[in-house]
Amino acid sequence: MTVPTPQTASAAVQLPVALIVAATHASLGIGRAGTLPWRLPTDMALFRLVTSAPGGSTASSQPAVVMGRKSWESIPKKFRPLRNRVNVVLSRTVTDFGPGTHTFSSLSQALSALSPTPPPASTIPPVSSIYIIGGAEIYTEAFKHPATSRVFLTTVYADEEALQCDTFLPDFRSTGEWEQKPTADLRRLLNDLECHEAVQLIPEDGDRVKENGLEYAFSLWEKRR
Numbered sequence: 001m002t003v004p005t006p007q008t009a010s011a012a013v014q015l016p017v018a019l020i021v022a023a024t025h026a027s028l029g030i031g032r033a034g035t036l037p038w039r040l041p042t043d044m045a046l047f048r049l050v051t052s053a054p055g056g057s058t059a060s061s062q063p064a065v066v067m068g069r070k071s072w073e074s075i076p077k078k079f080r081p082l083r084n085r086v087n088v089v090l091s092r093t094v095t096d097f098g099p100g101t102h103t104f105s106s107l108s109q110a111l112s113a114l115s116p117t118p119p120p121a122s123t124i125p126p127v128s129s130i131y132i133i134g135g136a137e138i139y140t141e142a143f144k145h146p147a148t149s150r151v152f153l154t155t156v157y158a159d160e161e162a163l164q165c166d167t168f169l170p171d172f173r174s175t176g177e178w179e180q181k182p183t184a185d186l187r188r189l190l191n192d193l194e195c196h197e198a199v200q201l202i203p204e205d206g207d208r209v210k211e212n213g214l215e216y217a218f219s220l221w222e223k224r225r
C-alpha cells in the first residue's frame with residue numbers, strides 16, 4: 001500500500017502516459033456488466049506485450065499499469081497482479097488491494113509517484129513507462145491529464161446493438177486534440193519500445209484481424225502539440 005505525501009501529490013509527472021484500450025468503432029463501447037464484451041486473443045496478446053515491454057528500461061525497472069478498482073476486480077484472481085508490471089489501483093474507498101499492488105486515491109497522485117528513480121523511502125519500484133489500462137472512469141480522467149500523450153486503440157467493428165456495451169470511452173477522436181498516426185508509425189514505435197513480438201501481430205497495411213466472429217484493427221493516436 002502507498003500513502004502519498006503532499007510532496008508526491010504535487011510533483012510533476014516524470015514519464016509520458018499512454019492509454020491502451022479496445023473500443024467499438026461507432027460508440028466507443030468498452031465494457032458490459034463489469035467485464036469485456038468480447039474475447040479477442042490477439043488483442044490480449046498485444047496488450048500483454050506492449051504493457052510489459054522493457055522500452056529501454058534498466059534491469060530493475062518495469063512498466064506500470066494504472067487501473068480503476070472495478071477493472072482490477074474484473075481481472076481473474078489467478079492473473080493478478082499482472083506479471084512483470086507495477087500494478088497501480090485507484091480507489092477512493094479501498095486502501096490496499098494486496099501484495100504486488102500500489103493504491104492511490106487520485107490519478108494525479110499516482111502518476112506523480114511513478115518514477116524511473118523513486119526516492120529511497122518509496123515503496124514503489126522504479127518505473128520505465130506508464131500505461132492507463134481502464135476502465136471508463138480512469139480513461140476519462142486520463143484523457144484530461146496533461147501527461148497523457150498517446151493512445152493505443154484497438155477498434156472493434158461489430159454490431160453495436162448486439163454487443164450491448166454499457167461502458168464507453170469519451171469520443172476523444174472528435175475533439176481535434178488527437179491525431180491518428182499511420183500504421184507504419186505504430187510499428188516503428190513498438191520497435192523503439194523493444195516490443196518486437198508485438199509488431200508481428202500488427203498487419204502492415206492496417207488490415208483488420210478477424211477473431212471469434214469480430215473484426216478489429218490496431219491504431220496509434222497522439223496528442224497534437
Ligand SMILES: NC(=O)c1ccc[n+]([C@@H]2O[C@H](COP(=O)([O-])OP(=O)(O)OC[C@H]3O[C@@H](n4cnc5c(N)ncnc54)[C@H](OP(=O)(O)O)[C@@H]3O)[C@@H](O)[C@H]2O)c1
Pocket residue numbers: 020021022023029030031032033034035036067068069070071072074090091092093094104105106107133134135136137138139141167
Ligand atoms: N475494452 C477495454 O479495453 C477495457 C479496459 C479496461 C476495462 N474495461 C471495462 O470497463 C469496465 C469498468 O470501467 P468503470 O468505468 O466501470 O470502472 P473503473 O474505471 O475500472 O473503476 C472505477 C473505480 O475506480 C475508482 N476511481 C475512479 N476514478 C478515480 C479517481 N480519480 N481517483 C481514485 N479512484 C478512482 C473508484 O473506486 P472506488 O469505488 O473503490 O472508490 C471507481 O469506482 C468493465 O466493464 C471493464 O471490463 C474495458
